[in-house]
Amino acid sequence: MWMLVNANGYTLAPDGGNFSALVMDGGQIVAVGATDDVRLQYGARVDRVYDAQGATVLPGFVDSHLHLAWLGMQMNMLDLARATSAEDVLAQVRQRASTLPSGAWVLGANWDENRIANRRMPSIAQLDRAAGGRPVMLRRVCGHVVFGNRYAYEQAGLGIHPANPSDGHFGRTPSGDIDGYAYEGATTLLERGIPAMSGSELERSIAAAIDSALASGITGVHSEDVRHVGSLYRTMDIYHRLQAQGKRLRVHQLVGFDALEEYGEWLVEQANKQPTIEELDWLETGAVKLFADGSLGGRTAFLQHPYHDAPTTRGTAIYTQEELNHRVAQVRKFGLPVAIHAIGDGALEIVLDAIASVPAVAQRDRVIHAEVASEPLIRRMAALCDRMIVDVQPRFAASDLPWVEGRLGLQRMPYVCAWKSMLNAGLYLCGGSDAPVEPIQPLLGIHAAITRRLPGTSGDGRFMNEGLTPYEAVKLFTHGPSYAIHREDRKGTIQSGWMADLTIVDTDISNSQQLEMIPRTCVLQTIVGGEIVYDRLR
Incomplete structure (x- = not known):
């Protein structure tokens, strides 16, 4: 038993x-209470006292x-987030390629044409030359578009005239050859040429990500890892091993629809094992993840009306209404909730129809992102609020709003990241980063939810x-995620009997006079299950 005193605490x-x-x-x-009162009642019984100062x-x-x-x-990949020209991208590819053996893949991420001069990435021929005969695959920051060279397409067995999959497409030159870009489901076809990571490599990667968290x-996190690791059993085994090694992070695992049959087998095994609620508090599975569309940046988010800057397209609907309804019904056969990615308002409409088409289950469904949501769609979500939650990513308001008007036009901008309207309509929200799409730090998400602009910029956000x-912003990252998985009676607030999970920071981020300090706020300690698992002062 130990005591924390002299805190500026918020329950x-x-x-x-x-x-x-x-x-x-x-x-x-x-x-929980005042320092003098708590000292008087428990001072003689505690083993140690920590002064929060x-x-x-x-x-x-x-x-x-x-x-x-x-x-x-x-x-371990190239980070292209700061690339501001095509030459920046090529220079990083050349440098990395020079360190790799012949035939090894050059992998990169986080490029964003909105930060690139003239919004022009290198050509596929330039990428071929820069890599010196090595395959290259560079993932856009949104994760829904990749750019590969010809060697990558060859390694994946696609050639220069690959057929489009039903859930995506390849970019083409006027002559019909590939231009290097793959969108949505087509990215998976290109990725299959990349050598699989070993179990130890995956374990080291996840361990590093846990340390960052x-x-x-x-x-705690709600993560979706099975499609990156390749198997639910393998994913859970890695987390079990890491937790046994002292990586004390609570993990709630969403499982992709492609692994539904494996998930069904897992559920039967877990029912036979009957894990305790304490065990599930550390590692558990939850909703089945589906994608209804893509991203605004890649123009693959599915809209109700055409893109303002590309009027020939409304984006990419991954499923028809009937297909999505069928998949949600399949998930319900296992008694599971769904968590469906929907960026555009067209996708959101399809998702709401699909959720309404099946009976509710004990756990809450969730709509992930809902980045474009008109008033009628918000009202429709509110009508389902007793059985669902909206999973929002506040940093999108800071990183996307400066350029989204070009995609949507001014008339639709009031519908973008309309979180206050959602709260006012009675919806429950939880907050995530979508890392690595956005930085993992919740403090940056909290700042974005309040200011709707990037740190270091001045004036009001959009x-x-x-x-x-x-x-409200802090609740997105505390109470909201607990409510999403029916754990609001055990965590997400600071109360007697709740789990001893705490975050200690050096700034009063609830003070509206210190908003500009939030991005510079330091995490001093992270406490999980009553143990200090991160201590900046050590």
């Missing part, structure tokens, strides 16, 4: 408020939507009527 509980001390024992919070103590941050395995994998103040209060 975020409905009937709670501030506190300055708490006691933890056996991974749970035992008492006025630091701000919050319920442990939880990221409701990211990809830990993918994040770890990208740590803990250093960011994250105590459509500030949709900005959240500091309290």
Whole structure:
């Protein structure tokens, strides 16, 4: 049993408020209150006392939507986030290629044509020359578009005239040859040429991503890793091993629809094993993940009306209404909820129809992103709010809004990242980073939810009527993810009997006068299950 005192603490509980001390024992919070009162009651029984010295103590941050395995994998790839010209991209490819043996893949991520001069990436021929005969695959920041050279297409067995899959397409030159770009499901066909990672490589990658999460103040994640690791059993085995090695992070695993049959087998095994609620608090599975569309950046988000800057297309609907309904019904046969990616309003409409077409289950369905949502669609979501939650990514408001008007036109901009309207309509929201698409740090997401602009920029963000209060923004990353998985009675707030998951920072991020300090705020300690798992002061 140990005691934390002299804190600037926020319980975020409905009937709670501030506190300055708490006691933890056996991974749970035992008492919360004023320092003098808690000392008087528990001082003689605690083993140690930690003086917070006025630091701000919050319920442990939880990221409701990211990809830990993918994040770890990208740590060993070229990071093209700062590339501002085609030559920048080529220079990084040349440098990396010079360090690799002949035939090895040059892998990169995070390019964004909106940051590239004239919005022009290199040509496929330039990429061929820069790589010196090596295959190259560079993933766009959104994850829904990749750019590969001819050697990559050869290694994947696609050639220069590959057929388009039903759920994506390849970019073409006027003559019909590939131009290097692959969109949505076509990216999977190109990726199949990349040599698979070994189990030890995957384990090291995920371990590095966990370390990054803990250093960011994250105590738990809702991750989707099976499609990157290749198997649900393999994924869960890696996490079990890492947790046994001391990687203390709570993991709620979403499972892609392609692994549904394997997931069914897993559920039968788990029912026979009957894991305890305490075991599930550390590692469990949840909703089945589906994609209804792509991304606005890649013009593959499916819209109700054509793109403003590409009026011949509405984007890519991964499924027809009937196909999506059928898949959701298949998931329901296992008694499971769905978590469906929907960026565009056209995709959101299809998703709401699909969810409404099947009976509810005990766990909550979730719509992931809902980046473009008109008032009628928000009302439709609100009508389903007792059985679903909206999983939003606040950093999209900072990184996307500066260029999204070009995609959608000014008339549709009020519908973009309309989170305040969703809250006012009675919807429940949870917050994630979508890392590695956006930075993993929840503090950056909290800042974006409030200001709707990037750190270091001045003035108001776009459509500030949709900005959240500091309290609402922090709840996205604390109470919201717990509510999404029916754990709001055990975590997400600081109360006696709740799990002892805490994030301690050096700035009072609830103070509206210190908003510009939020991106520079330091995580001092991350506490999971009553144990300090990250300590900046050590």
